Amino acid sequence: MKKYIPNTITLLNLLSGCMAVYCAFHPLDTLSGHPGYIMAFCFIMLAAVADFCDGLAARLLGAYSDLGKQLDSLSDLVSFGVAPAMILFNLFQSGGAPLWICMLCLLIPACGALRLAKFNIDDSQATVFRGLPIPAAALFCIGLGAMTATGAGVNLYAAAGCVVTVALLMVAPVDMYSLKFKSLALKGNIMRWLLVIIAISCILLLGWEGLFYLIAYYAVSSFVCNLFAGMRG
Numbered sequence: 001m002k003k004y005i006p007n008t009i010t011l012l013n014l015l016s017g018c019m020a021v022y023c024a025f026h027p028l029d030t031l032s033g034h035p036g037y038i039m040a041f042c043f044i045m046l047a048a049v050a051d052f053c054d055g056l057a058a059r060l061l062g063a064y065s066d067l068g069k070q071l072d073s074l075s076d077l078v079s080f081g082v083a084p085a086m087i088l089f090n091l092f093q094s095g096g097a098p099l100w101i102c103m104l105c106l107l108i109p110a111c112g113a114l115r116l117a118k119f120n121i122d123d124s125q126a127t128v129f130r131g132l133p134i135p136a137a138a139l140f141c142i143g144l145g146a147m148t149a150t151g152a153g154v155n156l157y158a159a160a161g162c163v164v165t166v167a168l169l170m171v172a173p174v175d176m177y178s179l180k181f182k183s184l185a186l187k188g189n190i191m192r193w194l195l196v197i198i199a200i201s202c203i204l205l206l207g208w209e210g211l212f213y214l215i216a217y218y219a220v221s222s223f224v225c226n227l228f229a230g231m232r233g
Contacts, residue, residue, distance in 0.1 A: 003063040009054040010071050016047035017079025024086035027149065028094055037149050040087050041142050041208060047079035048135055073116040080134045081112030084141035088163060091148045092156060101160045107167035108137065115170040129176040132169040136215050140166050143212025150209070169219060176222035191221060 020043035026036035034042075054072060058064050085108040092102045112134045122130065144162055147154045177191050198217055202210030 002061045003065065005061060006054045006058040006063050007065075007068050007071055009050050009057055010068065010075050013047045013050035013054065013072075013079055014075035016043045016050060017075065017083050019043045020047065020079065020083035021086050024083060024090055027087065027090045035149070037087055037091060037145060038208075040083065041146070044079060044083055044138055044142060047075075047083075048138075051076060051079070051135065069120060073120055076134055077109060077113055077116055080138035081109035084138045084145070085109050087145045088141055088148070088159075091145050092159065095148060095156060097156045097160075101156055104160050104163050107164060108141065111167040111170040112137065118171075128178055131172050131174060132166065132176060132215075132219060133179075134170060136218060137166050137170055139211040140215035143209050143215065146208035147212060166215075174223070175226055176219070177225055191225065195221070 020040045023031060023036045023040035023043060027040070029036045031039045051072070054068070058068060085105040088108075089102045089105040092105065115131055115134050118130070140162075144154075144159060148156075148159060179192060179195070195214075195218060199214050202214045204210075206213065
């Protein structure tokens with residue numbers, strides 16, 4: 001029975017993503033005492049926890065399978081592609097954005113699907129990511145959505161540019177450092193520990209909006225690492 005445990009956790013990821021999509025279509029309505037967009041954010045974060053736990057369970061139980069790999073990608077597409085896109089689509093629409101700006105949000109699941117498909121057939125991404133991982137793109141969208149919903153001086157045209165940028169980053173042939181720690185030692189993990197520190201700082205100081213700046217830092221720092229690696233090479 002242990003081989004079914006990781007897949008069951010993966011399905012919790014999928015179901016959380018489905019609930020996030022439902023909440024995304026009621027962004028400013030009160031659901032369980034909170035605005036719909038906040039509930040959608042929470043369900044995406046729950047999906048992220050399940051996404052981490054299914055891989056952990058597979059490693060601990062030795063229950064890797066091709067079925068689990070494909071199921072994981074399908075679940076990620078819903079939770080980290082479709083759900084964030086629908087949150088932004090509906091928040092932009094509620095903010096009076098023209099339809100073409102809202103439609104740009106569909107680039108997120110489209111590019112996310114390409115990103116996941118490439119990841120599944122590329123064995124070279126064990127220690128480095130090629131393109132922005134789709135969960136990171138989802139966190140960026142949550143931050144952008146929070147800024148849009150709270151009216152934090154967000155220009156809808158600038159927000160549309162951010163959506164296009166993060167979508168293209170998912171399929172860009174750019175190496176980004178992996179977020180997985182092989183050990184807790186500082187050597188070889190400096191960028192990861194810096195990211196952890198910045199993540200804690202952004203979330204404590206800015207809340208949901210801090211995720212926007214966190215992922216922006218991750219993307220920029222990855223480009224800088226590539227630049228220095230190229231100069232050394």
